Amino acid sequence: MKRTFDTGNAAITEGALWAGCRLFAGYPITPATEIAENMSRRLPQEGGFYLQAEDENAALHICNGGSLGGLKAMTATSGPGFILFADPFGWAVSSEIPVVIVNSQRVGPVSGITGAPGQGEFYLSRYLTHGGNYETIVLAPNSVQDAFRLTVRAFYLAERFRTPVIVLADQMVTDGWETLQTPESEAEAREMGLERVERRVNPGPVFYPASSDIDIPPVVLGHNTGAAASDWTPTDRGHDTEDVTWQHKHAWRLIHKILDHRDLIDEAQTWSVDDDPEVILVAYGTPSRVVQSAVEAGRAQGLKVGGIRPVSLWPFQDALFSRKAIYLTVELNWDGQLVREVRRAAAAGSEVHFWGRCGELPSVAELLDTVRQLQAGVALTRDAWRTEKW
Amino acid sequence: MAERVEILISGYGGQGVVRIGQILGQAAVNQGLYTTMLISHGTETRGGYVRSQVVISDGFIASPVVERPDFFLAFSREAHDKFKGLCGAQSVILHNPETFVADAAVPARYLPLPAEALAQDELGSPVYANVILLGALSGQLPLVSEASLLRGLEERLDARFHEANRRAFSLGRNFRI
Amino acid sequence: MSDDLLEKYVRPEKNPGTACKGCGLRLAHRRVLEAIDQLGLGQGDVVWGTGIGCSGRQTFVTWKGDTFAGTHGRVYALATGVRLALPPEKRLILTVGDGDAFTIGLHHLLHAARRNVDMTVVVFDNLGYQSTGGQYGVTTPVGSRTDSSPYGAWEPNWTEGGHDVLRLVREAGATFVARHTVLQGEAAVTSLKRAIENRGFSLVQLVYPCVTHFGVQALGTRDLGRIYDWFRDQTAEGVAAGGDKRFATGVVHDGVGKRPEFTEALRGFVARVQNGEVQHG
Numbered sequence: 001m002k003r004t005f006d007t008g009n010a011a012i013t014e015g016a017l018w019a020g021c022r023l024f025a026g027y028p029i030t031p032a033t034e035i036a037e038n039m040s041r042r043l044p045q046e047g048g049f050y051l052q053a054e055d056e057n058a059a060l061h062i063c064n065g066g067s068l069g070g071l072k073a074m075t076a077t078s079g080p081g082f083i084l085f086a087d088p089f090g091w092a093v094s095s096e097i098p099v100v101i102v103n104s105q106r107v108g109p110v111s112g113i114t115g116a117p118g119q120g121e122f123y124l125s126r127y128l129t130h131g132g133n134y135e136t137i138v139l140a141p142n143s144v145q146d147a148f149r150l151t152v153r154a155f156y157l158a159e160r161f162r163t164p165v166i167v168l169a170d171q172m173v174t175d176g177w178e179t180l181q182t183p184e185s186e187a188e189a190r191e192m193g194l195e196r197v198e199r200r201v202n203p204g205p206v207f208y209p210a211s212s213d214i215d216i217p218p219v220v221l222g223h224n225t226g227a228a229a230s231d232w233t234p235t236d237r238g239h240d241t242e243d244v245t246w247q248h249k250h251a252w253r254l255i256h257k258i259l260d261h262r263d264l265i266d267e268a269q270t271w272s273v274d275d276d277p278e279v280i281l282v283a284y285g286t287p288s289r290v291v292q293s294a295v296e297a298g299r300a301q302g303l304k305v306g307g308i309r310p311v312s313l314w315p316f317q318d319a320l321f322s323r324k325a326i327y328l329t330v331e332l333n334w335d336g337q338l339v340r341e342v343r344r345a346a347a348a349g350s351e352v353h354f355w356g357r358c359g360e361l362p363s364v365a366e367l368l369d370t371v372r373q374l375q376a377g378v379a380l381t382r383d384a385w386r387t388e389k390w
Numbered sequence: 391m392a393e394r395v396e397i398l399i400s401g402y403g404g405q406g407v408v409r410i411g412q413i414l415g416q417a418a419v420n421q422g423l424y425t426t427m428l429i430s431h432g433t434e435t436r437g438g439y440v441r442s443q444v445v446i447s448d449g450f451i452a453s454p455v456v457e458r459p460d461f462f463l464a465f466s467r468e469a470h471d472k473f474k475g476l477c478g479a480q481s482v483i484l485h486n487p488e489t490f491v492a493d494a495a496v497p498a499r500y501l502p503l504p505a506e507a508l509a510q511d512e513l514g515s516p517v518y519a520n521v522i523l524l525g526a527l528s529g530q531l532p533l534v535s536e537a538s539l540l541r542g543l544e545e546r547l548d549a550r551f552h553e554a555n556r557r558a559f560s561l562g563r564n565f566r567i
Numbered sequence: 568m569s570d571d572l573l574e575k576y577v578r579p580e581k582n583p584g585t586a587c588k589g590c591g592l593r594l595a596h597r598r599v600l601e602a603i604d605q606l607g608l609g610q611g612d613v614v615w616g617t618g619i620g621c622s623g624r625q626t627f628v629t630w631k632g633d634t635f636a637g638t639h640g641r642v643y644a645l646a647t648g649v650r651l652a653l654p655p656e657k658r659l660i661l662t663v664g665d666g667d668a669f670t671i672g673l674h675h676l677l678h679a680a681r682r683n684v685d686m687t688v689v690v691f692d693n694l695g696y697q698s699t700g701g702q703y704g705v706t707t708p709v710g711s712r713t714d715s716s717p718y719g720a721w722e723p724n725w726t727e728g729g730h731d732v733l734r735l736v737r738e739a740g741a742t743f744v745a746r747h748t749v750l751q752g753e754a755a756v757t758s759l760k761r762a763i764e765n766r767g768f769s770l771v772q773l774v775y776p777c778v779t780h781f782g783v784q785a786l787g788t789r790d791l792g793r794i795y796d797w798f799r800d801q802t803a804e805g806v807a808a809g810g811d812k813r814f815a816t817g818v819v820h821d822g823v824g825k826r827p828e829f830t831e832a833l834r835g836f837v838a839r840v841q842n843g844e845v846q847h848g
Contacts, residue, residue: 003419004419005412005415005416005418005419005425023648023651023652025648041847043837044836044837044840044841045840045841047837047841048837049651049833049837051647051651051833053644053678054644054674054675054678055674057641057644058641058644058647058674058675058678059644061637061641061644061645061647061648061675062644062645062647062648062651063648064645064648065644065645065646065647065648065649065650065651065652066648066649066651066652067648067652068635068645068648068649068652069648069649069650069651069652069653070652071648071651071652073648087638087641088638088641088645090638091637091638091641091645115430115431116430143426172428172454175428175429175431176426176427176428176429176454177411177412177415177425177426177427177429178415178425178426178427178454179419179424179425221614221633221635221649221652221653222614222633222652222653222654222657223633224610224611224632224633225633226631226632226633227633227634227635228628228633228634228635229634229635229636230617230627230628230634230635230636230637231619231636231637231638232627232636238628238634239580239581239628240624240627240628240636286454289451289452289453289454290452290453290455292452292453293452293453294453296452361428361453361454361455362455363455363457364453364455364457365457
């Protein structure tokens with residue numbers, strides 16, 4: 001095992017390379033630029049291609065094209081580039097092309113604050129393209145090591161499900177420095193639980209079966225299979241059609257290939273949730289680490305507090321919130337995003353509250369003060385989406 | 391319970407705020423310890439300071455936030471003013487007394503060290519001030535050994551300046567405050 | 568239409584395709600097949616991509632071999648990725664429209680030309696947005712009445728008043744650039760062959776008549792003979808010609824072999840890194 005002190009950016013790079021990524025196309029953007037820089041150095045060493053695209057839209061299209069030609073591909077960006085993926089993301093979803101997308105979230109909207117962490121793309125990552133009729137796989141790392149592991153996982157799921165997979169990080173995960181362990185042999189990789197699937201080629205003539213099966217090889221050009229991949233609604237052979245029956249079959253597959261195999265996707269971390277918690281803190285990404293510390297510190301002080309960290313964000317794991325409790329989401333935004341989904345999913349009779357801020361993590365002390373207020377039934381200065389004035 | 395050491399480093403861009411954090415983290419990793427470092431930049435660079443929050447522990451580190459710094463390397467007056475409120479009685483603030491003087495309202499212990507002047511006099515350039523402060527920190531720091539820090543120094547800094555950096559480190563380490 | 572060429576290359580279920588009766592698009596499509604046939608290329612030698620609009624709908628997944636289609640204007644970026652993954656000997660042909668290439672996708676087109684990525688872009692130019700019912704575009708002759716220019720199109724376009732979008736494509740770095748009308752059969756096929764053989768970025772603009780919208784709205788007729796007469800009348804031989812003619816035709820630029828092809832250069836660079844011949848900073 002190789003043990004280094006490195007950034008999340010480096011971890012994502014090394015994870016992608018271990019997973020077999022051989023094409024990266026991107027456009028420099030704070031705070032994801034270092035992923036591009038690392039890729040520009042490392043990919044050629046591994047026989048892969050690094051490209052700087054004319055914009056993020058082109059970057060993901062180039063990745064899609066590379067993947068359609070048989071290369072495992074990845075791009076990385078932050079909010080202002082992420083929004084430009086709407087078009088190629090939809091193309092990859094519908095054409096069922098495996099590709100990995102990293103978003104290091106910063107503060108928005110628009111250019112917002114470039115170098116500070118945010119969590120404003122919780123819903124955008126679910127609905128990154130228009131038109132609906134699909135499910136999305138989104139994974140959220142909360143440390144450097146986790147960024148490595150989940151990048152590997154993203155490639156694995158992308159291949160098996162034939163779909164783009166989003167790694168939704170934040171500035172602290174990507175810019176943060178931490179101990180990073182990477183495998184130096186296949187045996188060590190297995191020991192670490194890392195898995196990878198090699199690219200296969202769909203022989204045709206049925207490229208888009210009306211089933212929810214996974215592990216169907218993706219469409220790959222260049223093998224004279226009569227392969228077809230497009231933005232049109234496909235028949236099972238990939239011909240363009242305006243027929244709503246074919247559209248229904250296609251949409252059903254895009255939704256159910258994911259929903260019917262959630263055992264491969266769903267992942268969460270919990271702290272003290274089975275120990276009769278009154279208040280449960282909920283967070284993903286870097287804030288979830290403060291939640292963990294807060295639960296440990298709170299329990300040490302005798303507070304009945306628990307914590308939940310969804311690791312896979314989409315499809316949303318409703319079952320994590322089946323306990324009646326007082327939930328408090330901890331987010332790096334002012335408008336409350338995760339809280340809306342927890343409100344929808346929480347068991348009947350639960351209360352769901354929101355703690356949010358941009359640019360800075362909460363402190364353990366702040367979270368525990370809020371827990372005490374909630375336990376005492378004291379109204380929070382901030383009620384759900386209504387934020388206090390500065 | 392795992393021992394946890396929180397180190398806050400802050401100053402202007404170019405003062406080595408990130409580099410000093412990297413050396414600390416590298417030294418901790420070399421010793422098999424856990425470590426995290428958050429870097430704040432961008433807006434904060436424009437606002438006049440850069441900040442590294444370094445946590446070192448012999449166990450898994452959940453929150454990477456420096457809430458109560460055990461050590462605060464304050465490279466500028468602005469950085470000190472911004473973060474002195476986090477410091478408690480257990481905090482040690484290393485600073486250059488020519489940059490700012492101790493604030494009596496802060497319960498922390500101040501360790502003044504004229505690092506720039508020392509660097510200029512002994513090594514011919516003020517750029518070594520941050521490594522001098524790192525050397526001074528190493529004399530106080532639990533968990534991380536001097537040898538690990540020296541190795542970290544070599545791994546994270548340009549080889550052409552190793553000799554000068556070792557001397558700077560030693561100047562700080564041996565400085566009598 | 569059915570003959571040996573279609574039988575050889577076109578999926579029977581996609582014949583005759585989506586184009587309107589009398590549309591010049593079928594003839595344009597046929598010119599590309601003629602060029603492929605004359606080069607002796609088979610189904611497995613070509614990967615065929617398409618854009619959005621009349622040209623995309625008519626030509627998508629007609630090719631018996633491997634095919635793909637991009638969202639509007641983005642197929643040049645998509646094709647850049649495809650080119651990286653494909654064996655170099657495979658020919659990559661894109662059939663797109665004037666809106667796709669010269670409006671919504673121009674940015675991506677110019678960057679593909681800048682890199683000299685090995686692909687042949689065939690722009691089937693029907694002088695505006697016809698698949699949406701006939702609105703003016705950047706190749707619509709100034710003065711034309713369309714559904715969105717009921718008083719006559721007055722915006723500057725890319726092909727008149729001293730502008731020529733193909734010069735832009737050439738300046739961007741394309742290594743073969745030509746313009747013909749579909750009526751100039753032999754010249755068009757000669758250029759298409761040169762373009763397909765070029766191991767670099769080629770663009771051939773093939774102007775063709777839309778009877779349903781352009782004919783009716785701009786020329787006031789659906790009569791194919793009269794529309795073709797207008798096309799012949801507006802065609803000037805030679806790209807420097809033009810004058811009062813709408814279509815200055817011929818080879819705009821032949822720089823075949825004069826610039827390194829992008830993916831070949833990238834492969835070479837990667838090999839040098841792997842061999843330790845170049846070091847990073």
